[in-house]
Amino acid sequence: MTITAKIHLVDVTLRDGSHAMKHAFTIEQVKEVAKGLDEAGIEYFEVSHGDGLGGSSLQYGFSKVNEMELIAAAAEVCKNAKVSVLLLPGIGVKEDLEEAVKAGAKMVRVATHVTEADVAKQHIELGRKLGLKTVGFLMMAHMAPVEKLVEQAKLFESYGAEIVYVTDSAGTLLPHEVKERVSALREALSCEIGFHGHNNLSLAMANSIAAVEAGATYIDGSLRCLGAGSGNTQTEVMVAVFERLGYETGIRLYPIMDVANEVVAKFMPRPQEITGSSLIMGYSGVYSSFLLHTQDAAKKFSVDERDILVELGKRKAVGGQEDFIYDIAAQLAKKKTAETIT
Amino acid sequence: MTITAKIHLVDVTLRDGSHAMKHAFTIEQVKEVAKGLDEAGIEYFEVSHGDGLGGSSLQYGFSKVNEMELIAAAAEVCKNAKVSVLLLPGIGVKEDLEEAVKAGAKMVRVATHVTEADVAKQHIELGRKLGLKTVGFLMMAHMAPVEKLVEQAKLFESYGAEIVYVTDSAGTLLPHEVKERVSALREALSCEIGFHGHNNLSLAMANSIAAVEAGATYIDGSLRCLGAGSGNTQTEVMVAVFERLGYETGIRLYPIMDVANEVVAKFMPRPQEITGSSLIMGYSGVYSSFLLHTQDAAKKFSVDERDILVELGKRKAVGGQEDFIYDIAAQLAKKKTAETIT
Incomplete structure (x- = not known):
């Protein structure tokens, strides 16, 4: 085994963990975690609503405490560690980023669906202009073929991203798939490569190792796995x-x-833990935001929620297509009735 | 990726899970799990005290229900699945195995420390004589160099074992270490190779894949990871x-x-979950049976239990050397005092 570059572990407990906490982090909790991460030697850690800056809303769930206050509280207690923020164009706006910088943020990760890097151009440029370490985050990386992923990553790099992430939002990638993706990016880009994993298939650690072996130098994790779905790669492990x-x-x-x-x-x-729903999300490659609607549709049409999720995965459904869930449930119910009659 | 032979998943919920249940499985629980495993298509699953047949004792913890009754209850509800039992020579005796066969067991896994395969000779021979599928289990496989592991596995095979397992009892092996071990056995033996993993380093799934890629065809798991330490590789995942x-x-x-x-x-x-103790056990390669003594010694000598575990790992301590734990704690305390004074 060859020793390559230093591995930068970016902790996302205070951002991806916000999903698991139903966005109810308190100032005290954030301070305690930030202080601990700083003392342990973490370089960057993320503080934002689970869905990024501006995520506090009826649609994504209201934050208990304004995220700008949380960012400021985290930055205040750190001697060396720096605060990162997540920004999904469309949810967060430029003004949110400017405000986050005033609160103490030093890194921004601009995240888009894997095929929509172009919507991030102005946000990445702004990140650089504000002097932030600026990162491009390609979410749901399994939903595009490798060539498409490379094309989109190149866009991020051309806008000024210093790191581009392969983001396995649904916890569905297998180690050889991570390796293939990170290797392709390593070959095509000059900037650094990152990997963000989820544990739905109990492969978050395996995928993080595969990413590093393929040339990634930034790896995300969260303490005790706190995060969406089955959680993230466990930082301390x-x-x-x-x-x-x-x-x-x-x-x-x-x-x-x-x-x-x-x-x-x-x-x-x-x-x-890896429960029934989170396993099927990883198995089918469906993002966790579909889960509540799926459970509701399953009940309404008396079908197995797993069948709906698997079907959504096959059809490569993306966020915003929630109506699709009810269509699929209705079709499955119809099919079931037909099978029962014949 | 080439498709190799069929993978046999052996479920150990009702044996390794006995540790997590403090050996308190009831007849009803065993029946429900066995029935579910059978209906799902599991071929073999294990039912025994956590420390194998005869484990119910003051030293290892008394079983709530006699394991022979549990074995019979499990066998009774199965249409196709077969019951395996674990036998550690020295804890279980030949009569236990004969009784287990009467209760319905169809497979025996004879387990020894990785360097002590020779103590299993008569038990493996008995397993074959009784018409059981007979397996040799090399526990704490990380504690011997690969050549030693091969030598011991060959002993098992020479006694009549039909499958030899690499058993990562402490959840400490890394994927390339598993691959190296399984490959070496695959090359040296004619019988089938198995792998039993624990999740202390969040690598149980990665290690199970590595084992299969290196030629293993029997892989252990447990439902919801129920088992010793951080639990086993999650069967359903x-x-x-x-x-x-x-x-x-x-x-x-x-x-x-x-x-x-x-x-x-x-x-x-x-x-x-992967907690502090289980992480350090995986990190240092120390078996979970040391944990209670370590916590006691840490308190007694006011030292960090993690330092004791790491030191035990360095010195390759094995079961039966529990006094050693207190010696190490005393030495660490002395060192700490010396450092404080100077």
């Missing part, structure tokens, strides 16, 4: 695993374990 | 993952998910 594999993360194991187990574990509302 | 990878397991996804989520999840006493 990655520190141990990458050390064992001979990579340098610059993070101290016991302090990062302490913030996971003495702080996060104490306030997380439920453990991040 | 493996069904989804191996299907996605193009391997045939013969197990139906929805029924195996149902027994995991509708039966096991309802009675498991706590979720199988």
Whole structure:
């Protein structure tokens, strides 16, 4: 095994974890986590509503505390670690980013669906103009063929992104698929490559290793896996695993374990297990935002929610197509009735 | 990716899960799980005290229900699935195995420490004589160099074992280490190769894939990960993952998910997360049976339990050396005092 560059672990407990917390992080919780991450040696960690800046809304769930206050609280307690923010163009706007910078943010990750990098142009340019470390995030990376992913990543790079991420939003990629994608980007781009994994198929750690072996140098994780779906790659476990594999993360194991187990574990509302719904989301490649509608449709039409999710995956449904869920449920119910009669 | 032989998933919920259940499985629970596994298409599943036949004792914890009754109850409800039992020579005796066969067991897995295969000779021979599918289980496989592992596996094969397992009891092996071990056995043996993983480093699934890619055809798992330490490779998730990878397991996804989520999840006493203790056990390669003594010694000598576990790992401590834990704690405390004074 060759030792490559240093691996930068970016902790997203205070952003992806916001989903698991139903966006109810308090100032105290954010301060405690931020302080712990800083003391452990984390370089960047993300603080935002689960759906990024501006996500606090009826559609995505209202934040208990204004995220700008959370960003400021996190930045205030850090000696070395820097705060990142997530921005999904369309949900967050430029003014949100400017405000986040005033609150202390030093990195922005501009996220789009894997085929829509072009909508991020002005936000990436703004990130650079504001002096932020600027990152492009290609979400639902499994939904595009590798060539399309490369094309979109090149767009991000051309706008000024310093890192481009392969984002396995649905926790559905297999290790060889991660390797193929990261290798293709490594070959085609000059900037650094990142990977953001979810654990729906119990492969978040395997995929993170595959990404690093293929040339990624930025890897996301969260403490105790706190995040959407089955949660993220477990940050404190990655520190141990990458050390064992001979990579340098610059993070101290016991302090990062302490913030996971003495702080996060104490306030997380439920453990991040792989349950029925999250497994099927990973299996079918469907994003977690579809889940509530799917459960509702399954009940309404008396069909198995898993069949709806698998069908959504086959048809490559994307966010915004929620009506589609009810159409599919109706079709499945019709099919079921027909089968029962014949 | 080439499609190799069929993968046999062996479910150990009702054996390794016995640790997590503090050996308190009831007849009803065993029947429900066995029935679910059978209906889903599982071929073999294990029912025994966590430490194998005869494990019910003051030292290893008394079973709530006699394991022979549990084995009989499991066998009774199955149409196709067969019951396996675990036997650790020294804990279980030949008479236990004979009794288990009368209760309905069809497979025995004879387990020894990785360097002690020779103590299993008569038990493996008895398994064959009784007409059982007979398996050799090399526990704590990380504690021996690959050549030693091969030598010991050859002993198992020479006694008549039809499958030899690489058993990552402490959840400490990395995927390339699993691959190296399974490949070496695949090359040196004629019998089939198995792998039993634990999730302490969040690598159980990665290791199970590595094992299959290196030629293993029997892979252990448990429903919802129920098992010692951070638990086992999650059976129902493996069904989804191996299907996605193009391997045939013969197990139906929805029924195996149902027994995991509708039966096991309802009675498991706590979720199988990667906590502080289990992470350090995987990181240092120490078996979970040391944990209670370590916590006691840490308190007694006011040292960090993690330092004791790491030191035990370095010194390659094995079961039976529990006094060693207190020696190490005393040494660490002395060192700490010396450092404070100077």
